[in-house]
Amino acid sequence: MTKSIGIFGAKGFIGRHLVRRLASVGRPVIAFGRSFPVHYADIIGYPVEIREIDFNDVIGTQAKIQDVSTVVQLINSSSPSLGNLHVSSDFRSNVAPHVDFIESCIASGVEAFLFISSGGTVYGNPYYLPIDEGHPTCPINSYGLTKLIIEHYIRLLTQQGGMSYVNLRVSNPYGPGQSVNKGQGLIASILQKRAEGEPVIIYGDGSIQRDYLYIDDVVDAVIAAIDTRGLKATLNIGSGIGRSVLDVISALETVLGEKIATSFVEGRSTDARSNILNASRAKEILGWTPKWDFIEGLRQTAG
């Protein structure tokens, strides 16, 4: 039986890019998700095995992962932009099924569990910058808290041995094909507003800084984690560079060669003031560093 890499949440932004990269080099990848469009393989550009799962169906999911040796977990039904409107339903719909899923993976003999966490939200407001993995974790939105709790359960449930894991605390990814449905992705949402001829809504004064990482760099980090066996680690995956909302708009104006219309509204208490990640541990452990220049990444994204 071939041991496969299962990508859970393969229909999403990071999932599609990851499946495409793995399929392009002939690695045994299986795309897992709640449902797939019929033209999914066309979107990916390569033949790919698809398995539809109901993440809340513990028995059914477990039956479908028997030939999976590496799990990359991207499934998430929440979003940072939802703020704290759904704190308890986020808890029930994200955290509880994850605890079951981690146990199912251990029971099925999965060797490595790679969890895509959120370096942008698990820390909350920073005490110092750039943020390393020893920084206190005090999320100020529900999204970040569910990610943090899942990380803790992965760590505790694997404490007695067996399955290895990496919690990848990815900063703010951007790139071609990012959906704006969940309100994630400043760059995607700026491009969408421009396409619609609407001004970009800026919360607060536009000084909030984030650490933007091009999707190919994110995929490189996940693949490095797939290929480094036996880890039990929590790693920041970020560029190490902070860019304000106004910086991003200015850079996009350079790339597009035109002015972007903006509209300022009140800031949100569930946005951390700043987020810049120190990813030196990922360099040391995975040999990973980001390669993409920001302007070049924006050019690819603006297409």
Add this chain to the structure above:
Amino acid sequence: MTKSIGIFGAKGFIGRHLVRRLASVGRPVIAFGRSFPVHYADIIGYPVEIREIDFNDVIGTQAKIQDVSTVVQLINSSSPSLGNLHVSSDFRSNVAPHVDFIESCIASGVEAFLFISSGGTVYGNPYYLPIDEGHPTCPINSYGLTKLIIEHYIRLLTQQGGMSYVNLRVSNPYGPGQSVNKGQGLIASILQKRAEGEPVIIYGDGSIQRDYLYIDDVVDAVIAAIDTRGLKATLNIGSGIGRSVLDVISALETVLGEKIATSFVEGRSTDARSNILNASRAKEILGWTPKWDFIEGLRQTAG
């Protein structure tokens, strides 16, 4: 309608001491718990209103807290000594009902929510000593993780205003009447082993340090938190003094005037190496400091 102080988990060690103290000075206290012995009031020594609740029954519990303005939450179905045998069932039986309970308290207009957390387990292995509240929280046992998650939900669910809260990260409490049923309390278990004529089991070499706090000091801290309105704070409640297992045995030998028999077994990976709390924030915010001398506390406990 008199606004009452509801003690949830009033039958336990801290709960009984707290109810007794409040009742002794005529404060409007209600004892909540799953079940009570018929002679509960005799154990307390004062007349006290009792309300039996099923913590998993959200509607029923909410109906019984309409006249409660301050909640002290001590209910816990787990214990640090269980280690990680029950990680996922701990999650389901402790965390999920707590999220419901916090929401019920907010919906019922509870003004202040005081949560008895665990300063001895939420931090995990220390990076530095004594541990302050800014120290990373990386629990290595299921008990500590459930406490930490509940703290986070109290903080997030009250972020938009309304109910105030204090998460009291209490160190290792000891004193008269501590039960050894859940394996909690080194001092209680030493006294029990002595009464049974059995040697005290020591995990590892006996060098593991803990921060022991006499029950009257714990009760003082909770009452200071009840009486300080409008807080949103997480506070260490500890002595600031580290004592090894061998230190505690030696101190008890002094108090008892006799040798205590011991038996050494292998250490447990779910015990943090050391735990000593810096409680200076509690001093600043609550005006609380521990008053009891350790030897005097042991004398009271050994009775």
